[in-house]
Amino acid sequence: MIEVRPGGRRRIDRVLGPGYLSDLGELTLSVLRERRDEAAQEETDLSYLRRLLHARIDIVRAEQRRRTSGGDESSVVERLAAILADNAIGPATGSGRHQRLEPSRAGEHRRFAEALIGDTDLSDVSTLSDEKLINALNRYADEEVSVSSYRREVQEVMDTINAEIATRYRKGTASVDDLLDTERGGSE
Numbered sequence: 051m052i053e054v055r056p057g058g059r060r061r062i063d064r065v066l067g068p069g070y071l072s073d074l075g076e077l078t079l080s081v082l083r084e085r086r087d088e089a090a091q092e093e094t095d096l097s098y099l100r101r102l103l104h105a106r107i108d109i110v111r112a113e114q115r116r117r118t119s120g121g122d123e124s125s126v127v128e129r130l131a132a133i134l135a136d137n138a139i140g141p142a143t144g145s146g147r148h149q150r151l152e153p154s155r156a157g158e159h160r161r162f163a164e165a166l167i168g169d170t171d172l173s174d175v176s177t178l179s180d181e182k183l184i185n186a187l188n189r190y191a192d193e194e195v196s197v198s199s200y201r202r203e204v205q206e207v208m209d210t211i212n213a214e215i216a217t218r219y220r221k222g223t224a225s226v227d228d229l230l231d232t233e234r235g236g237s238e
Contacts, residue, residue: 051196052099062096065089066203074214079224086211089204091154096201098153103194108133110187113175126175
């Protein structure tokens with residue numbers, strides 16, 4: 051399970067740490083943007099891990115359905131593209147956001163998802179016992195709930211920082227000209 055370690059050095063520890071949102075009104079606009087961008091990167095990574103977990107859940111459920119139907123369907127491997135596409139074309143659920151960033155820890159997250167069920171090899175789910183499939187599904191589902199919860203917390207951090215930035219623009223203490231100057235390499 052993912053956990054936040056107060057005082058930890060990982061990005062999630064910082065973003066969800068108790069002091070991250072303290073005294074936002076005292077921070078410079080550039081520091082606010084840095085924090086927002088850091089939170090956005092963490093949200094992107096959590097979203098990626100969540101998608102990996104959903105894919106594994108979909109694979110296990112497809113194998114369970116295949117067995118329930120008497121095994122008449124083609125193998126999960128033969129239907130993999132369709133299985134993984136089912137959620138991609140269905141209605142969106144949750145608090146999805148446009149991702150403009152790429153996951154920064156894709157390999158780490160992939161290894162994490164694979165390690166959740168150390169003795170479950172999803173490359174051939176048809177060879178797994180019903181009990182191993184149920185255990186795999188439960189572990190992936192539990193982890194998905196945890197990841198989704200942290201993702202929502204990170205999104206709340208982003209929303210809070212964005213609200214502070216918007217307030218500064220609304221009050222006139224920040225301007226688009228300042229932003230453009232900063233983007234060009236000028237000072238804030």
